[in-house]
Amino acid sequence: MTAKATYHHGDLRNALVETATELVRAGGGESFSLRDAAAKLGVSANATYRHFDSKSALLTAVADVGAEKLGQKMRRKVAEAERQNERGDATTLAIAWFKATGRAYVAFAIEEPEIFRVMYGPHGVCQYARARAGQPPADPTGALILGEAVDRLVSAGVIGPENRAGGDVRAWTVFHGFSSAVVEGASYFPTKAARGQALEELLDFTLRGLGATMLTA
Amino acid sequence: MTAKATYHHGDLRNALVETATELVRAGGGESFSLRDAAAKLGVSANATYRHFDSKSALLTAVADVGAEKLGQKMRRKVAEAERQNERGDATTLAIAWFKATGRAYVAFAIEEPEIFRVMYGPHGVCQYARARAGQPPADPTGALILGEAVDRLVSAGVIGPENRAGGDVRAWTVFHGFSSAVVEGASYFPTKAARGQALEELLDFTLRGLGATMLTA
DNA sequence: GCCGCATGTTCACGGTGTCAACGTCGGAGG
DNA sequence: CCTCCGACGTTGACACCGTGAACATGCGGC
Structure with a gap:
């Protein structure tokens, strides 16, 4: 500039x-x-x-903006899902919300694998949070939006209130595990379509695990 | 020697x-x-x-023996679970088997965080597999035993046969996601007990996601 | 208009992965 | 039993790296 x-x-x-x-x-x-x-x-x-202060600190900054971009992407995708389902009932909307967060998380990892790796590597967001213990981690957005998604599932009656606590963490575990698997090549999908289908099945799997009986969105 | x-x-x-x-x-x-x-x-x-050939190759070898140890640990824990439930019915046994694989995976990550990181880092098992594409990845054991665990769930009627395909991958996703979260410090548990309880809840979550209605073991 | 201090520069050091050329042995073949 | 050869290990060197210390520059406030 x-x-x-x-x-x-x-x-x-x-x-x-x-x-x-x-x-x-x-x-x-x-x-x-x-x-x-x-x-x-x-x-x-x-x-x-x-x-x-160091090379590591610079990489931490890189991880931070990565985390922010991830949060933004999740927000954007959720807003988009809301727009597409504005005529749907609360149940449909809640499920769409939830799935959007998962899709956004995985999509980010696929689009920015190296940034994703840095984010969860030794210089990443978590280390960052630990180092400055007391301060909030770099990206509350992602976690917050996921929590909100689970809250909506509860409010809409898709899952029982007993599954609210820890539900967001469990969902994150699944999203992150899948992303990590894709990024590291642990799970190989021959085509984009195959990977997409696996993700969709995984989203249903996650909802079922959270106690949902209705899965469509 | x-x-x-x-x-x-x-x-x-x-x-x-x-x-x-x-x-x-x-x-x-x-x-x-x-x-x-x-x-x-x-x-x-x-x-x-x-x-x-290089430093990276040496680290790959480290990752390989790590993968082997992980496989052994899973085998050992499963055998142990089988022994403890030798008087139980097929359902109980299948669930115990399955949960044992998950507990073993996570336990390994907790005991050997740095090795775990190397295993799934840039020099790790997956990269290794990719490099020598065609050859099997370093650790078929872990994947195989997880597949067998899911098969047993199906055979015992704990989950329907329609959940067999991909079930092992989904379970692995959860186990790996949780391990990764613990190792990277993304999910902080104040006590060992809290972490253990989170894992147990996660195992139930996983079984439910796979379509199980019975979760006790 | 001058000066202080944030911002960049240069010089230097120890450490790293890796290449090339050279020693050193142990075991196979006469 | 001797010889020699190839596997194994060594030394020397190079380019690159992160980082510390001392020095240069020039913008903003008195």
């Missing part, structure tokens, strides 16, 4: 996060190098230390 | 894998260094290249 070709960069911090994100996306978090990122911005490697 | 204090080591390959496993266990796969491992064995760093 205000990129003056001068000694001072202007907004190096954000530029670094952005470039680092790009590099991670391209080559993975393992091969990412501080010097590369700096060089790509025409800046000396040590300049980064004015904005981040 | 036959550790002659001579020029030639005797069994450097296995010694390297063992030492690497130890170092990873202690300091994590990120900080693991080839030179450290070699030094610990009183051997030059480049000696490793007679047995492994």
Whole structure:
């Protein structure tokens, strides 16, 4: 933006996060190098230390914006689902909401596998939360929206109130497990369609596990 | 064993894998260094290249023995469950079997978090399988035993035959998601008991998702 | 207009994975 | 029994990495 070709960069911090994100996306978090990122911005490697304590801290920032993007994606997909089912009853809507969160989570992991890996790797969101214990983790959005989705299932009577507590965590476990499996290649799906179908079956599986008897949306 | 204090080591390959496993266990796969491992064995760093193409290959080997240990643990726990329920009916036994696999998987992740991370990281089992595409992945045992557990659920009538296909993958998804969450610290449990209870609830959740109406074991 | 301090730079160090060329033995073939 | 060869390990070197310390630059407030 205000990129003056001068000694001072202007907004190096954000530029670094952005470039680092790009590099991670391209080559993975393992091969990412501080010097590369700096060089790509025409800046000396040590300049980064004015904005981040370490390479790890920069990767943590990358993970943070990743977490935020994930949250946004979940919000967006849920809003979209709501729009498409605006004429449906509460049950349909609640199920659509819930499934949208799961689809969004998995979709993010598929679109941004390397970022996803960093987010849940040693520099990621969780480590971040642990390091600054007391402060909230980087992405409350995702967790909150999932909690809200489960609340809606309860309100609509899709699942019993006894399944509210911990329901969001269990759902997250499934979504994350599937995403992780896909990203790491643990579960191989020959086609996109096969993977999609597996996900849909998994969503039904999850709803059933939460105590739902009605699964369609 | 036959550790002659001579020029030639005797069994450097296995010694390297063992030492690497130890170092990873202690300091994590990120900080693991080839030179450290070699030094610990009183051997030059480049000696490793007679047995492994790269550092990554060595870590892959570490992941492989990890996968094998995981498989063994699952076998052992299942056998134990079978012994404890030898007087139970087929239903009880099938459920006990199934739950034992899940508990074993999670227990391994908790006992060996760093190895677990390496196993599902960039050098891990899945990458390994992909690299040598065509060859089976390092650990068929875990997958096989889980498949057998689901088969037993079907045979005992705990779940319907329509839930057999993909049931093992879905169960694995849950187990792995929970393990991953615990290892990465995404889900924090204040006490071991709380974590244990969450796992038990998750096992019931999984069975319900698979279509079971009876959950006790 | 000057000066302080945030921001970048340069120089330096120890450590890492890996390549190339060279030693050293143990075991097979005469 | 000797010889030699190939598997195994060594040394030296290189490029790259994260990071610390000391120095340079120039924008914003007095």
